[in-house]
Amino acid sequence: MRVLIVGGTGLISTAIVQQLLERGDRVTLYNRGVTARRFEGDVEVIAGDRWKYAEFEREMRQRTFDAVIDMVAFAPENADSLLRAFSGRAGHLVVCSTVCVYGGPLTRSPATDDEPHRPVTKYGQNKSRIESTLLAANGQSGLKTTILRPSFTTGEGHTALGALYFDDSMADRARRGLPLVVHDDGATPWAIAHVSDVARGFVNALGNDKAYGQAYHLTSDEHTTWGGVFAALQEAAGGKSPVVSIPTDWLYEVAPRRMVGVKFIYQYGSIFDNGKAARDLGFRTTVPLVETFRRQIAWSERAGTYRRADEEPLQDVLLDAFTRGQRPAPGQVHDVNPWGNEPES
Structure with missing residues (x-):
């Protein structure tokens, strides 16, 4: 063809x-x-x-x-x-x-x-x-x-869960046992x-x-929640991190470019019926989420895109400010969106 x-x-x-x-x-x-x-x-x-x-x-x-x-x-x-x-x-x-x-x-x-x-x-x-x-x-x-x-x-070619907050250090944080930010309570249904x-x-x-x-x-036949996604990341990375819930609205208020996906996409349940594609296209998913993350971590290490937590302060800044009941200080958050660098209006 x-x-x-x-x-x-x-x-x-x-x-x-x-x-x-x-x-x-x-x-x-x-x-x-x-x-x-x-x-x-x-x-x-x-x-x-x-x-x-x-x-x-x-x-x-x-x-x-x-x-x-x-x-x-x-x-x-x-x-x-x-x-x-x-x-x-x-x-x-x-x-x-x-x-x-x-x-x-x-x-x-x-x-x-x-x-x-x-x-x-x-x-x-x-x-x-x-x-x-x-x-x-x-x-x-x-x-x-x-x-x-x-x-x-996702998969090889992207860093593990890097698209969530445009933070390529997610796997390293999980590997080192550093706190991970999850939007809302982590119970929103999701699939990757x-x-x-x-x-x-x-x-x-x-x-x-x-x-x-x-x-x-x-879409994926493996249905989980955002909490399950973070658990799969930790299993793939070989670490155990505390997962800290922060409301979507607060995240978007302090970092509207970084959190545009969270505000308009990831805060909503995203589970889909693939039955029609299974019937007509023979579609089914075969790679479990934990294996997906394992492959991504291995690829990013080979490709030189693996980023250490000390190179990306975003989540530490957010956690510190939220815990103190304050907004991050001006200039603390490098608020960038590779999808277009603008928050949705």
Whole structure:
């Protein structure tokens, strides 16, 4: 199968590429060439910026593909460009969306694929509009479309639980027995999937006629709570840390960029029914959460991204201020958000 991936070097993309190559597909990537690749094997790379729509669409008009996976569609205009680029030139268009299209709290748990869309973040709102555009286009000009919705997905390529507070020292704190901050009481239901399992869902969707015009969850079958997540991290790291509960609202008040995910995503239960994907795509998750964290810790040590607790004072500053009933002093919190460096409004 001739497969184009728009993106192709991110966390989930890397696992998808590796699995496609292992089964013998011909893979082409379209990206800016900024992120180093972490997969083994030969792929064709087209250098370009998909946000430069005229250039992107002109390049794609010269080619045909059996399937296209777009991993980096973040704006409604991206969806319009995809349709102009691939209508009549690709058999199947698969787009990575997100469970953030639902917002929170969910109306039921586990939530099914027809959960109402009530997104509260710009990210979720844009993804919801992208979904609507592409699903409405299914069957037009010979193009079939599918939407896939991962939830919290991690693995080699990211540090263990680093995305929670943008704090890459989480594993080291657990290893050394240092206190760990959990938002609220840690009882919120949660699930984290290993990237290889989620990638397999994408691969199994390609050219699958059951998937045409459909949307699916690709989330973990292992359901726990945030308290369970922290317990799994400690087991993987080989330490035992006290877990200290701090209210979401206080965390967001003192560090709105660091805590944007906690405020708008992680404070809400995130358990999803994968039954539809299991039926149509043969989807199931196989890597337990403890093993996921073990692999991440080992990868980060090899890759040089493992960060010691004394290099990241965030949680110590938060714990000290909260215990004293005060806000951190000005400048104590390095309040940064790699997702865009702005709190949601």
